[in-house]
Amino acid sequence: MNLSQDQLRSMYRTMVSIRNFEETVKQAFAKGHIPGFVHLYVGEEAIATGVCSALRASDTITSTHRGHGHCIAKGCDMNSMMAEIYGKATGLCKGKGGSMHIADVGKGMLGANGIVGGGPPLACGAGLTSVVTGSGDVCACFFGDGACEQGTFHESANLAAIWNLPVIFVAENNGYAQSTPASYHCAIENIAERAASYGIPGAVVDGSDVFAVHEAAVEAVKRARAGQGPSLLECKTYRHHGHFEGDQQTYKDDLYKSVSQGKDSIRDFRALVTQHGWFTSEELDAIDGEARQAVEEALAYAESSPLPGVEEVTSDVYVSYP
Amino acid sequence: MSATTYVEAVRQGLWEEMTRDEDVFVLGEDVGVYGGAFKVTAGFLDQFGEERVLDTPLCESAIVGAAIGAALMGMRPVAEMQFADFISCAFDQITNFAAKCRYRWGAGVPLVIRGPSGGGIHGGPFHSQNPEMYFVHTPGLKVVAPSTAYDAKGLIKSAVRDEDPVLFFEHKYLYRRVKEELPSEEFLVPIGKADVKRTGGDISVVTYGAMVHNALEAAEVLAGDGVELEVVDLRTLVPLDKATVLESVKKTGKVILLHEDTRTGGFAGELAAVIAEEVFEYLDGPVMRITAPDTPIPYSPPLEEFFLPKTSDVIRVARHLAAY
Ligand SMILES: Cc1ncc(C[n+]2csc(CCOP(=O)(O)OP(=O)(O)O)c2C)c(N)n1
Ligand SMILES: [Mg+2]
Numbered sequence: 001m002n003l004s005q006d007q008l009r010s011m012y013r014t015m016v017s018i019r020n021f022e023e024t025v026k027q028a029f030a031k032g033h034i035p036g037f038v039h040l041y042v043g044e045e046a047i048a049t050g051v052c053s054a055l056r057a058s059d060t061i062t063s064t065h066r067g068h069g070h071c072i073a074k075g076c077d078m079n080s081m082m083a084e085i086y087g088k089a090t091g092l093c094k095g096k097g098g099s100m101h102i103a104d105v106g107k108g109m110l111g112a113n114g115i116v117g118g119g120p121p122l123a124c125g126a127g128l129t130s131v132v133t134g135s136g137d138v139c140a141c142f143f144g145d146g147a148c149e150q151g152t153f154h155e156s157a158n159l160a161a162i163w164n165l166p167v168i169f170v171a172e173n174n175g176y177a178q179s180t181p182a183s184y185h186c187a188i189e190n191i192a193e194r195a196a197s198y199g200i201p202g203a204v205v206d207g208s209d210v211f212a213v214h215e216a217a218v219e220a221v222k223r224a225r226a227g228q229g230p231s232l233l234e235c236k237t238y239r240h241h242g243h244f245e246g247d248q249q250t251y252k253d254d255l256y257k258s259v260s261q262g263k264d265s266i267r268d269f270r271a272l273v274t275q276h277g278w279f280t281s282e283e284l285d286a287i288d289g290e291a292r293q294a295v296e297e298a299l300a301y302a303e304s305s306p307l308p309g310v311e312e313v314t315s316d317v318y319v320s321y322p
Numbered sequence: 323m324s325a326t327t328y329v330e331a332v333r334q335g336l337w338e339e340m341t342r343d344e345d346v347f348v349l350g351e352d353v354g355v356y357g358g359a360f361k362v363t364a365g366f367l368d369q370f371g372e373e374r375v376l377d378t379p380l381c382e383s384a385i386v387g388a389a390i391g392a393a394l395m396g397m398r399p400v401a402e403m404q405f406a407d408f409i410s411c412a413f414d415q416i417t418n419f420a421a422k423c424r425y426r427w428g429a430g431v432p433l434v435i436r437g438p439s440g441g442g443i444h445g446g447p448f449h450s451q452n453p454e455m456y457f458v459h460t461p462g463l464k465v466v467a468p469s470t471a472y473d474a475k476g477l478i479k480s481a482v483r484d485e486d487p488v489l490f491f492e493h494k495y496l497y498r499r500v501k502e503e504l505p506s507e508e509f510l511v512p513i514g515k516a517d518v519k520r521t522g523g524d525i526s527v528v529t530y531g532a533m534v535h536n537a538l539e540a541a542e543v544l545a546g547d548g549v550e551l552e553v554v555d556l557r558t559l560v561p562l563d564k565a566t567v568l569e570s571v572k573k574t575g576k577v578i579l580l581h582e583d584t585r586t587g588g589f590a591g592e593l594a595a596v597i598a599e600e601v602f603e604y605l606d607g608p609v610m611r612i613t614a615p616d617t618p619i620p621y622s623p624p625l626e627e628f629f630l631p632k633t634s635d636v637i638r639v640a641r642h643l644a645a646y
Binding site: 035036037087088091093094095096097098099100101114115116117146147149150151177178179180184185186250251307308309310312313314317 | 380407443444448617618620622
């Protein structure tokens with residue numbers, strides 16, 4: 001593996017930050033502190049982490065309704081993220097969007113998306129811009145197994161292929177689209193097989209193995225930067241919690257539940273890096289502590305931030321309006 | 323007998339129609355095993371089987387397109403949009419195909435596209451919209467938006483029986499908040515018929531959907547001041563029951579047009595034009611609109627609260643008009 005200590009540390013920090021952030025959101029939601037819908041990324045941390053650690057700052061990503069992990073991995077500020085989820089004036093979208101709309105274009109985070117399948121076409125536009133300007137940047141497009149069934153995915157994969165765009169399509173296959181099993185909504189076992197129909201490379205990786213995700217992403221990014229076009233990376237993963245907070249999850253079958261419980265990318269990471277002697281448990285614990293503290297700060301920031309003033313309702317509809 | 327909620331009323335109406343007519347079937351995301359995101363089709367899979375209760379992948383365009391194709395073949399599909407906001411993903415199928423099959427081919431497509439619309443639950447910009455006007459503007463579609471459990475049940479049944487495509491916008495804020503006792507015998511509510519929910523001689527409030535309840539609340543308050551509102555619930559936007567609206571305006575001479583949808587291009591504009599053209603000489607004051615502002619619907623509670631028209635807005639505008 002070609003990862004420096006710093007990279008490993010940063011990947012670990014990202015994963016535990018996401019986990020902490022999401023568990024904190026879960027608790028806040030249960031207490032009734034969050035006004036709207038939230039979809040948690042717990043169990044899928046290794047995907048955003050593995051992919052985004054293969055990107056550079058000027059690269060972009062598109063996200064989904066389950067976007068907190070993507071945001072954190074792309075370097076969005078957790079204080080402003082939490083404030084957005086709380087609907088506060090200091091939120092990344094001034095409280096106008098909420099969890100499903102968090103964006104930070106300056107950080108290359110082109111938006112969480114409450115419309116499933118909304119991201120892939122945007123990723124083509126980001127990729128196209130890179131080609132036109134010669135920036136060499138790539139766009140990583142995250143989407144769920146459910147989103148793969150939207151026409152927008154097909155349209156975008158084909159467009160990216162014929163225009164040879166630097167886009168990495170990252171299918172996060174967590175086995176369900178809300179209550180609908182992937183085995184029902186998709187006629188083939190591996191979404192990655194669809195790559196063949198676009199004439200682009202497709203790969204399946206274990207989405208709970210951050211190293212496997214990272215390695216596959218590095219490969220796809222290398223191709224994309226070298227002008228060799230898009231790839232489709234399918235990460236098999238498990239959603240540990242409900243589709244949204246409040247979901248009773250009656251539809252999850254026992255096999256899914258038991259396999260899902262056995263998967264923990266953070267635990268596996270710890271085991272591997274301590275076995276190899278790259279980090280001690282104490283060092284990792286210290287990172288845990290820092291991450292926990294950062295999330296606690298984010299929560300305090302969100303809680304103590306003011307609500308937006310009603311003048312915000314009519315601002316930002318246009319750049320200006322007579 | 324216990325009161326029936328709005329959402330349960332929709333469920334019952336669909337259930338009865340599926341029991342009555344084997345050609346009726348439902349399709350949509352998570353409508354089968356899960357019973358629908360808002361549980362409108364809870365229990366349907368067990369009762370009617372998987373050939374008539376179809377879970378689909380995430381594919382609004384294909385859901386509506388498949389409904390159109392089946393309707394052409396003589397079936398009576400009811401397609402669910404999990405949130406009305408996602409109907410935009412099926413826009414082409416609805417506006418180019420469903421709306422124009424009869425005109426182009428003489429082939430009717432009796433289908434229903436239904437789903438929860440509207441704000442008030444902090445759903446944010448993509449889970450709170452009122453998309454009715456895209457479809458009101460498209461000839462060939464009928465557009466229904468009930469405000470009570472009784473109307474929801476009676477109208478969904480009529481929608482299923484209608485020979486033309488019907489867009490049926492339920493209001494999710496009302497789903498579990500309004501309820502009433504429903505007759506035990508079967509009833510229908512005709513499409514294209516408005517309902518005067520409260521009679522009054524001073525000012526007409528013409529509205530639909532969740533705002534009917536705000537109008538009624540305002541009427542209650544204003545009655546204390548001796549101002550009598552007449553609340554006209556359109557129930558159906560297309561075809562518009564002009565007669566009931568114009569009758570009311572002729573009687574009161576003053577009118578407030580109230581809707582939760584945004585202002586420019588909202589239904590109030592159309593109503594204002596109809597009123598100006600047909601009963602101008604009866605008017606004793608300006609035709610007033612109360613609507614959401616021309617912005618997306620924001621997430622944060624104080625912003626959403628500001629965005630949505632309120633009972634206090636109706637009271638304020640009614641007082642202004644009363645003094646006119
Ligand atoms: C166009 C559209 N249709 C339906 C929905 C409702 N919805 C939100 S998430 C979801 C399931 C998404 O599944 P998947 O793409 O696998 O992502 P996951 O939730 O598993 O991360 C559905 C049906 C939506 N938000 N947008
Ligand atoms: Mg999924």
